[in-house]
Amino acid sequence: MRLSRVLSYLLLSPVWALVGSSHAFQCRTDEDCSLTGICSPSTNQCICDAGWRAADCSELDLQPVERWTGYNHTNITLPDFYKEGAGNSSWGGHIVQDRHNRGLFHLIIGQMDHGCGLSGWRPFSTVIRAESKTGPRGPYTWAQELFGTFHHNPTVVWSPAEQLYLMHFIGFDWETPDTCRSIKRNNSISVSSSPDLRHWSNVTLLLDNVTNPAAWPLWTRHNRTAEMLLATEKNNIYHAESYQGPYSLRSEPGFIEIDPSFRSEDPFLWRDKRGHWHFLVHHMVDIELGKKGPRVGAHVYARDWEGPWHYNNLTLAYNTTVEFTDGASTEYYRRERPKLYFSDDGEMTPLYLINGVQEFDSSASYTLIQPIGEKYRQYERSLGFGEDLLSSP
Ligand SMILES: *[C@@H]1O[C@H](CO)[C@@H](O)[C@H](O)[C@H]1NC(C)=O
Ligand SMILES: *[C@@H]1O[C@H](CO)[C@@H](O)[C@H](O)[C@H]1NC(C)=O
Ligand SMILES: *[C@@H]1O[C@H](CO)[C@@H](O)[C@H](O)[C@H]1NC(C)=O
Ligand SMILES: *[C@@H]1O[C@H](CO)[C@@H](O)[C@H](O)[C@H]1NC(C)=O
Ligand SMILES: *[C@@H]1O[C@H](CO)[C@@H](O)[C@H](O)[C@H]1NC(C)=O
Ligand SMILES: *[C@@H]1O[C@H](CO)[C@@H](O)[C@H](O)[C@H]1NC(C)=O
Ligand SMILES: *[C@@H]1O[C@H](CO)[C@@H](O)[C@H](O)[C@H]1NC(C)=O
Ligand SMILES: *[C@@H]1O[C@H](CO)[C@@H](O)[C@H](O)[C@H]1NC(C)=O
Ligand SMILES: CC(=O)N[C@H]1CO[C@H](CO)[C@@H](O)[C@@H]1O
Numbered sequence: 001m002r003l004s005r006v007l008s009y010l011l012l013s014p015v016w017a018l019v020g021s022s023h024a025f026q027c028r029t030d031e032d033c034s035l036t037g038i039c040s041p042s043t044n045q046c047i048c049d050a051g052w053r054a055a056d057c058s059e060l061d062l063q064p065v066e067r068w069t070g071y072n073h074t075n076i077t078l079p080d081f082y083k084e085g086a087g088n089s090s091w092g093g094h095i096v097q098d099r100h101n102r103g104l105f106h107l108i109i110g111q112m113d114h115g116c117g118l119s120g121w122r123p124f125s126t127v128i129r130a131e132s133k134t135g136p137r138g139p140y141t142w143a144q145e146l147f148g149t150f151h152h153n154p155t156v157v158w159s160p161a162e163q164l165y166l167m168h169f170i171g172f173d174w175e176t177p178d179t180c181r182s183i184k185r186n187n188s189i190s191v192s193s194s195p196d197l198r199h200w201s202n203v204t205l206l207l208d209n210v211t212n213p214a215a216w217p218l219w220t221r222h223n224r225t226a227e228m229l230l231a232t233e234k235n236n237i238y239h240a241e242s243y244q245g246p247y248s249l250r251s252e253p254g255f256i257e258i259d260p261s262f263r264s265e266d267p268f269l270w271r272d273k274r275g276h277w278h279f280l281v282h283h284m285v286d287i288e289l290g291k292k293g294p295r296v297g298a299h300v301y302a303r304d305w306e307g308p309w310h311y312n313n314l315t316l317a318y319n320t321t322v323e324f325t326d327g328a329s330t331e332y333y334r335r336e337r338p339k340l341y342f343s344d345d346g347e348m349t350p351l352y353l354i355n356g357v358q359e360f361d362s363s364a365s366y367t368l369i370q371p372i373g374e375k376y377r378q379y380e381r382s383l384g385f386g387e388d389l390l391s392s393p
Contacts (some may be wrong), residue, residue: 025055031310033057035276035301049272051350051373058299058315060353061373064323069137070354071107071130074364077115082180086117088142089365091125091356092337094156095136096165096197097344102383105132106197107140108167109367110152110356116180118358118365123150123174123183127167129197135385136341136352136376137369146200147192150174153212153337155268156197159243160219161226164193166243167200168213168230187211189232191243206230206245207238214269214279215243229305231269235279237305253300253309263287264298264311266337273348277305280317280338292334293320318353322370334358334365343375351376 027039033046037057040047048057074087093109107130116124127147130140146154151171159166170187177183189207192200207213210232218227230238230247235255238247258264266282283298297318302309320332337356343349350372358365371377380386 027056031301031303034299034312035272035274035278035303036299049349050347050375054315056315058312058317060297060317060350062318062323062353063371063373063376064325065368065370066137066325069139070367070369071109071138071140072366072368073142074362074366081115082178083115083117085362086112086115086364088112088115089117089363090128090367091118091121091152091365092339092354092367093127093154094339095341095352095354095369096156096158097136099196103133103385105136105138105140106130106143107132107138107367108146108154108156108197110154111142112365113149113176114180117363118356119363120180120182121152122171122185123176124180125150125152125171127151127154127169135380135383137371137380140367144198147171147203148173149176153266155214155339157215157217159193159217159226159228161217161224162193162243164195165197166215167192167194168206168215170211170213172203172205189213189230191215193243204244206247207232210236212266214267216269216271217243229269231267231279233265233267235264235267235281235300235309237269251306251309253302253307253311255300255309255311257311257313258285264300267300268339270340270342270348271305273346277302280340282336282338283316285313294331296320296335297338322357322368330359332357333360333362335368340372343379349373349375351379 026044034057036052037046037048046057053061076087077084090109090111096106098104110125111128112124129144131143132138132140154169190203190205192203194200212233214231216229226242228243235253237251239250240247263284264281268280279300299317300311320335323329335355335357339354340350341352353370357368
């Protein structure tokens with residue numbers, strides 16, 4: 001981006017529009033700033049953390065996406081495909097930096113086998129590892145199948161207590177039918193561990209008849225506990241003394257802010273630099289109106305993981321519109337499975353938003369990686385990637 005483009009972007013960006021019209025907005029507590037910023041006692045205005053914007057710091061500071069980054073191999077057909085048009089469709093997952101090679105990035109995602117696309121996710125989903133040597137945004141290329149059909153919605157966290165990666169997912173071994181179709185069965189959450197992302201241990205079943213896991217270790221530098229939190233559908237949080245369980249249900253937020261007939265799914269849980277807790281969720285308010293969007297990304301937050309939780313039902317963290325660096329923008333049919341990749345400097349600055357996306361009138365889906373704020377540029381430069389964006393005249 002040239003300086004003039006940066007300036008015009010800044011001038012046109014919603015941050016200034018909101019600030020300009022935010023005289024009425026007055027915060028009293030950090031909760032009024034979504035716990036992604038602090039409320040200045042002198043001005044009663046929010047000071048947002050890097051990566052967040054808007055008067056109440058409720059929006060992710062999303063930046064344009066470069067085309068063909070992320071993992072998009074929807075335009076291929078292979079000999080074992082049952083149909084054409086969906087390619088290697090995928091549906092989101094985690095970016096992980098290699099522990100031994102800082103220039104190597106892994107993307108652990110759900111990918112549908114036999115070209116079956118998102119509509120055949122159960123039982124056709126597998127868990128794969130893709131690699132990028134060109135930086136965290138990719139483009140990523142297929143490297144390895146980690147779990148065959150049916151394994152889906154992998155979430156990967158590093159557990160400092162065990163010095164292992166933990167992968168939680170739904171599914172179990174399931175032989176695939178010989179045509180693309182969708183089969184309904186109950187979901188269950190299992191875990192596997194790995195020292196290096198390439199070799200994974202035998203699978204342990206943790207929770208039956210529960211879906212969409214998001215784990216977070218309670219370990220801190222000052223408290224080297226092995227205790228684990230495991231969030232699931234409905235933002236219910238289970239707790240265990242160690243990652244292998246047994247897990248007990250400890251927090252059921254419910255939400256006064258959303259009509260019980262509205263649902264959210266795909267929770268992604270994290271603890272911020274202040275020790276406060278957050279979820280990004282797939283907000284399903286438009287489903288009631290017979291649509292998949294555009295209001296798809298909600299933010300939920302609490303000082304303590306046991307609550308009280310606040311569900312922001314007014315302003316969204318993100319929606320289905322994505323701007324690209326070529327100046328075009330796409331309104332996606334579906335944008336779900338939110339995950340964030342954070343800075344490793346202790347600030348927990350969100351650097352990338354990862355989603356499963358599907359375009360209108362397409363059976364294909366892919367994994368989109370959208371940069372956030374300004375810090376991601378610095379991060380990429382420190383690893384030797386990216387252009388020196390602001391130095392050109
Ligand atoms: C297919 O996708 C690859 C990226 O995965 C891209 O480089 C290529 O241009 C695409 N081909 C067509 C015909 O769109
Ligand atoms: C993803 O791939 C499809 C082709 O299968 C292409 O039409 C689409 O523009 C690509 N999207 C991005 C963001 O690269
Ligand atoms: C597509 O996925 C298959 C595994 O099902 C893999 O062998 C192949 O390399 C992948 N191709 C691309 C272009 O992603
Ligand atoms: C993993 O499972 C296989 C098959 O059930 C078994 O033979 C093997 O001993 C197990 N490995 C470990 C480390 O538990
Ligand atoms: C499975 O979970 C669903 C939704 O939480 C619940 O309605 C149903 O009763 C459960 N079934 C069993 C067999 O536990
Ligand atoms: C360490 O953290 C765990 C989990 O949050 C907590 O239960 C425990 O009391 C803490 N221990 C100390 C010494 O603070
Ligand atoms: C948002 O939550 C408030 C309660 O905090 C409620 O009064 C309002 O109706 C909700 N709005 C929507 C759109 O659900
Ligand atoms: C989606 O978010 C962008 C960026 O915040 C905003 O400019 C746009 O108006 C939103 N679109 C919809 C349909 O809400
Ligand atoms: C509640 C329920 O039906 N659970 C089943 C879900 O599927 C697994 C794997 O097939 C079974 O072991 C559970 O009994």
